[in-house]
Amino acid sequence: MAIRRALISVSDKTGIVEFSRELAKLGVEIISTGGTKSLLEKEDVPVIGISEVTGFPEIMDGRVKTLHPAVHSGLLAVRDNEEHTAQMKELGLDYIDIVVVNLYPFKQTIAKPDVSYEEAIENIDIGGPTMLRSAAKNHAFVTVVVDAGDYANVLEEVRAGGDTTLETRKRLAAKVFRHTASYDALISDYLSKQLGEPLPETYTVTYEKVQDLRYGENPHQTAAFYRKPLAGAGNITTAEQLHGKELSYNNINDANAALAIVKEFDEPAVVAIKHMNPCGVGIGATIHEAYQKAYAADPTSIFGGIVAANRVIGADTATLLSEIFLEIVMAPDFTPEALEILSKKKNIRLLKLGEFSASAERTTEFAVTSVNGGMLVQETDIRQLEASDLKVVTNRQPSEEELKQLLFGWKVVKHVKSNAIVLVKDDMTIGVGAGQMNRVGSARIAIEQAGEKATGSVLASDAFFPMSDTVELAVQAGVTAIIQPGGSIKDEESIRVANEHGIAMVFTGVRHFKH
Template structure:
């Protein structure tokens, strides 16, 4: 068989004129529609209109033009079926051997901040997906192309043998169904959100591959990085890498955690992360002061970690960052001086990402389980002082309240059971991922050492026993923030009152498994 006839209709016209010229030169008859036909005619490429094939005009503002038996019989006919051959002959129909189609830009349309519902609906392609699916189904005989990156392969194979190989047609058909599946997923998601359907009966998501990764969490695991088609500009998936080697699976997980934490702060802040837990968080009057606090919080654990800042990195801060081994530095920008300093290290990854570019808007978090997945809203709850209830005789001082709110922003992102100690606008102790709350408190207090005296403590969930408060009192901690809600709250409140500890409850917990 050979490719004799091609139908070309594209919204994204990248490379289409060059492809059409090559095909015409190879003797392929070209059929086209609308703007694609006009472009090819302007470029001097011989082409016939779809109405010349169907014998029917394009109608309804172009909504109906390729939805016709003369098109779909040419795509779906089984070429080695005598019955199909006879039907085509009797009806005077001809085969279409190659389809080159891409779809109305639905994603780009709904990404516009002022898009109307009517504009979104108008940009749902009907004829395009129908032709793609028909051609892909019949890939034993028909070649279908949806991606301009595949144009060169088509030309090369047609030049070599007059047709494409079956392996190529299978690969392109699979690509088409992935493409139309993703297209439909975006449409269904958009319409579901318009209707306020949070958890519909079918949950369909789509992502685009950013890159293959060298390996996954461990070297024996394969992995790749994908992003949502409409990922926000303040997300790691859209960060610009300025320097350094490729990100790894673990780098991406850690960096995502660092970005999530630094988003919590409006003042200059720096977050250091190791194994998806913060090892140091600091705020200050500028990014230099904030980094010094984040570093001093845990000079040991920050080594080989990820650092995220919510202000540009200047030369002075870069000098400090350069002194230790770091995997990644994330910031809204880097001054030329800072880049010169940091780029002296060949492998360090520098990512340009502004955490303030998108706010913490609630979105879905998807977690895989064997045979299924869990879907929930992201934990975007933001606490203010007015949300707190003082449950002890002593109220926190203004200084203590500032540190309590700071610690609460951090503990929200620490693996449960979680305890965070804070003082002087920095974390001084982090107890993460323990099987009981006392264990987490012991780790945080031990890390803080003498700094624990006069500090504040945040707990991601309530105290089931007063033992954590007893540890806090022994360490000299003066104020505590926790969700409350235990049947033994009274015991913890009693210990706090006996020890002169101020305690506030939030009424909300932040489990993080």
């Protein structure tokens, strides 16, 4: 079958004039609407208006123009069905062989910071998705194009054989249904949020592919990287890679973990990550000082790790970073001198995040975790604590310096795999115990890593102590203050041990499990 008639109506007019002109040269009659029709006329592309097909004017500011039997009969008629063919002849209707439509810019509209509800609603396309779905359903006979990237291939096939291949029509139809599903998901998400219903009876999400990955967590697993349609700056999904090899699945996972921690801090901070856990976190008056502390926290584990900074990286810090092997360094930006220094290392990946504010990042989002046959959805853990939120439960009050270190440790332990224990001293982590089956095991690891530095440090625990053994280990290590959620039936036992040894202990009333 040859393509004889095309219906073209696009919001994004990229490449549409050239595509339409080539179709016209091939003898295809072009039907169009509104702004698309005006553009084609202006560019001297032969075109007829939709009203000439429907015999009905475009009404209600263009809201109703293609929702007509003359359009959808032409799209949905099964060409080898005798009854359909007879009805088309009886009613004086004609087939439409190709539909080229892209939709009102709903995503771009709601991305505007000052968009009104009314403007958002007005940018919900109705006629476009309806035509796309009709044409895609009838892809055995109709070619449907929603992506300008497909124009060239469609033209090539039409020139060669007068029509597209069935395989191409199937591929384009599948793309259409993915596109309309994504479009509807954005609309439902927007409306649900407007109504304060973040967890409705059905949960539909949409993501856009950033890139295919060489493999997943292990070489035998296929993988790809996707991002939310409205992801903003300061995220791994929107980071600009300035140098280095292609990111891997594990790179992206670890980089995201590092970024989540560094966003906890308003002051200059650097985080080093290894296998999703922090091996070093430091804060300082400058990013250079913060990196020195993050490195000193665990000079062994940082090798081959990921480093995230919340300030621009300069030449002095870049010089230190270049002295060891790192998979990724990411920051809001790099000075030209820093970029030159780090780019000399062939394989290091350098990611520019763009400027971000820690406080601005503390907004509620929802995280999705896959389980067999379903998924779990929960709010991201953005809970913050101030000194005034803490309850001192021991005889001794923490000093001002201890309080500062306790809050620092609390920000870090929140991002360590449970069971989690973190030792902190002088604005840096000195021991991290992660992911053990019991809390005292994590404490032993953190204390062993800290070594002699443990004396005079503070300890943070992501959950309460079920018994006093962790406090007893802290006493032996020379820890002077402890922060933990509290809430165990044996809290009094832990408080008693702390009191006996002059340790200050505060309860947060907040737990930070991370599995």
